Amino acid sequence: MSGNEAAGATGAAGVPEPSGVDLARVALRAAKEQARARGAAAQEKRQARRGGGLRSGARADGRDPLPLGAAISRLITERGWETPAAVGGVMGRWPQIVGEDLAKHCVPLRYDEDPDQRVLTVQCDSTAWATQLRLLAPRLVARLNEDLGQGTVRMIKVLGPGGPARRYGVLRAPGSVGPGDTYG
DSSP, rough: OHHHHHHBOOOTSOOBBHHHHHHHHHHHHHHHHHHHHHHHHHHHHHHHHHHHOOOOOOOOOOOOOOOHHHEEEEEEHTTTTTHHHHHHHHHTTTEEEEEEHHHHHEEEEEEOOOTTTTTTEHHHHHHHHHHHHHHHHHHHHHHHHHHOTTSSOOEEEEEEOOOOOOOOSOOTTTTOOTTTTHHH
16 A cells, blocks of 8 residues: 555545445434434424423423422512511410410510611500510510521510590590500
8 A cells, every 4th residue: 555545545634534334323413413403493383383482391390380388488588578477477476485474465566677676566455564574575585586586676665555446536634644644
């Protein structure tokens, strides 16, 4: 074999040229890739005609339905409602947190989630229970922050009992200062 014949069997870059079976394999691989591309394009057209996008398959993905608890947790996290939801849970578990006796006489009204404030407002049905809650407030704040996360509640604002409902306008005796006379 001469030098020119050897050069003809290899390509210009020194790589052997594919022959018979190798050429068939390359051609088959190229045909399969073209068929796969045509099939994917045809399937996308059919789905577009049916009005749907991608369909869910056998494996889980982001479009699959979620259990209710997981969906609610995801919504709370996405919207940034962790603190209000936790405080709402505290209001629902108020008797377990403060005890049955105190819960019968003191009710949480609202929570101010302003970062500078973070105040839980509680109303009591008598001044005696309001005084008792004011004395317990530091321990209660510590307990709430233990459950909710540090710094969630900075202060508990204790309200005494409100006066009677005023249905028929202002009813006051001359010289009185209002509900503070009897409920203060």
